[in-house]
Amino acid sequence: MGTLNGRTAVITGGLTGQGLAIADVLAAAGANVAAGSFLQEAAGRQGDAAAYPEPDEAVSVRGRLARHGTKVHVGHLDVRDPAVIDGFVAAAEAACGPADILINAAGTTAEQPVCGHSDALWLKIIDTNLNGAFRMTRKLLPGMIARRWGRVINIGSTAATVGWKDNPAYCASKSGLLGLTRCVALEGAPHGVTCVMISPTWVETELMRRNVQQLIEREGRGRTLEDAMADIAGQNPQNRIIQPDEVAALAAFLCGDGARGITMENIAITGGALW
Numbered sequence: 001m002g003t004l005n006g007r008t009a010v011i012t013g014g015l016t017g018q019g020l021a022i023a024d025v026l027a028a029a030g031a032n033v034a035a036g037s038f039l040q041e042a043a044g045r046q047g048d049a050a051a052y053p054e055p056d057e058a059v060s061v062r063g064r065l066a067r068h069g070t071k072v073h074v075g076h077l078d079v080r081d082p083a084v085i086d087g088f089v090a091a092a093e094a095a096c097g098p099a100d101i102l103i104n105a106a107g108t109t110a111e112q113p114v115c116g117h118s119d120a121l122w123l124k125i126i127d128t129n130l131n132g133a134f135r136m137t138r139k140l141l142p143g144m145i146a147r148r149w150g151r152v153i154n155i156g157s158t159a160a161t162v163g164w165k166d167n168p169a170y171c172a173s174k175s176g177l178l179g180l181t182r183c184v185a186l187e188g189a190p191h192g193v194t195c196v197m198i199s200p201t202w203v204e205t206e207l208m209r210r211n212v213q214q215l216i217e218r219e220g221r222g223r224t225l226e227d228a229m230a231d232i233a234g235q236n237p238q239n240r241i242i243q244p245d246e247v248a249a250l251a252a253f254l255c256g257d258g259a260r261g262i263t264m265e266n267i268a269i270t271g272g273a274l275w
Contacts, residue, residue, distance in 0.1 A: 002030020003256050008071075008097045010089070011035045012079050012106035012136055015053045015061045017205035018155055019105035021244035023061075025252045027068040031101065034092030035061060036077025038106070047121050049214055050108035050128070051206030071096045079106045079132025080124075089139055098147070099140045101255050104133035104177075105155040107207070109170040111214035122169045129173035130180070137184055141193065150193035151255045154181050155247070158201050158268065158275050166218065174199075178266055185264035194263035196254050201270040202232050204241040237272035 009026045013019035014035025023035045040052040053061075055076075062074040073095035078084040092099070107129045110121050133154055144150025159167065160174040178197055185195040202208055212228045223231075233241050246269055253259055254267075 002028065004101075004252075005030035007100040007255070008032040008034065008092075009101035009103060009255070010092055010099045010136070010140060011103040012077060012132065013037055013155075014077075014103070014105065015039075015058060015074065016051045017105075017207055018200075018203055018244045018247045019103065020061065021248035022103050022105060022251045023065055024068075025245070025248040026101070026103075026255065027065045027070050027072070029252055029255075030068075030070060031255070032071035032096035033065055034073040034088075034096050034099070035065065036075055036088050036092075038078050039076040047118075048108040048110045048124055049207055049210040051210060077106070079136060080127045082135055085135055085139055098143050100144065100147070100149060101151045101153070102136055102140045102144075103153050103155070103251060104136055106132050107155065107173075109167060109207070109211055111166045111211065111218050112169070113166050114168045117168060125169035126173050126176075129170070130176040133177055134180055137180070137195075141184065141188065144193045145188060145191040148192045150188060150191075151259075152181075152184055152188070152193065152195040153251050153254055154195070154197040156181070156197040156199040156266065158199055158270060158273070160197070160199055160266065162275050164275055166215075181266070182264050189263060192260070194254070194260065196262060196264070197266045198247055198250055198254075199266055199268045199270075200242050200247055201236065201268075201273045201275055202241055203247060204229075204243055208241075235273065236270075240271065242269055242271060 015037035065072045077088045157174045159171045160178040181197040
């Protein structure tokens with residue numbers, strides 16, 4: 001028997017990277033899982049580093065999650081669009097039941113300095129990483145409060161507390177997400193609802209690889225992606241890059257009843273690194 005039997009988790013950014021790893025571990029723990037990501041054909045991508053899955057990938061993810069034997073819903077979710085959120089949540093509830101757990105893992109970034117940073121990319125990053133988490137929480141928190149049990153977990157970053165050259169929008173969005181986490185924790189505390197932010201350093205995902213590729217292109221030094229990834233690993237005291245399953249394992253623990261007293265926290269997974 002899983003530790004989350006009967007619970008339903010909604011996961012944004014749930015078809016790739018950290019979100020998918022969390023979806024997998026929660027389903028394995030017995031939770032019904034509704035995983036959504038912005039589905040987009042490769043030809044339509046531009047500007048940011050997000051690892052947007054293509055529509056066909058949703059079919060693969062649905063099969064991967066369904067093997068755990070729990071209820072599954074997978075689909076398109078644009079956290080920047082309240083109407084799309086409403087539709088996804090309605091479909092998720094019909095398929096999996098009301099949400100007990102919300103994982104805000106949808107995120108993007110771009111290598112751009114403050115000077116010359118485009119409005120479009122700034123707004124896209126803030127609207128995805130921060131406003132999207134707010135919209136999803138606003139949508140699902142009332143039900144958790146009414147049922148007097150809930151978990152909201154925001155996937156943050158060391159960028160919430162440490163600046164990084166050429167990443168102003170990302171750093172600002174994650175700092176804002178930390179503030180939102182604390183406010184949601186206070187609002188939910190009397191009703192059995194916790195809110196925690198998990199803040200890893202670099203995590204080895206497609207988003208990271210695309211972000212590092214942007215960094216390489218801005219440098220213009222001709223480094224390979226493999227060399228750049230090795231350099232990042234070498235900057236970590238553990239001489240490695242954090243893996244998505246490490247974030248997922250912590251998220252799963254925080255969703256359980258044993259973590260009911262852990263709220264309003266910013267928990268780092270860094271291997272000792274500052275960023």
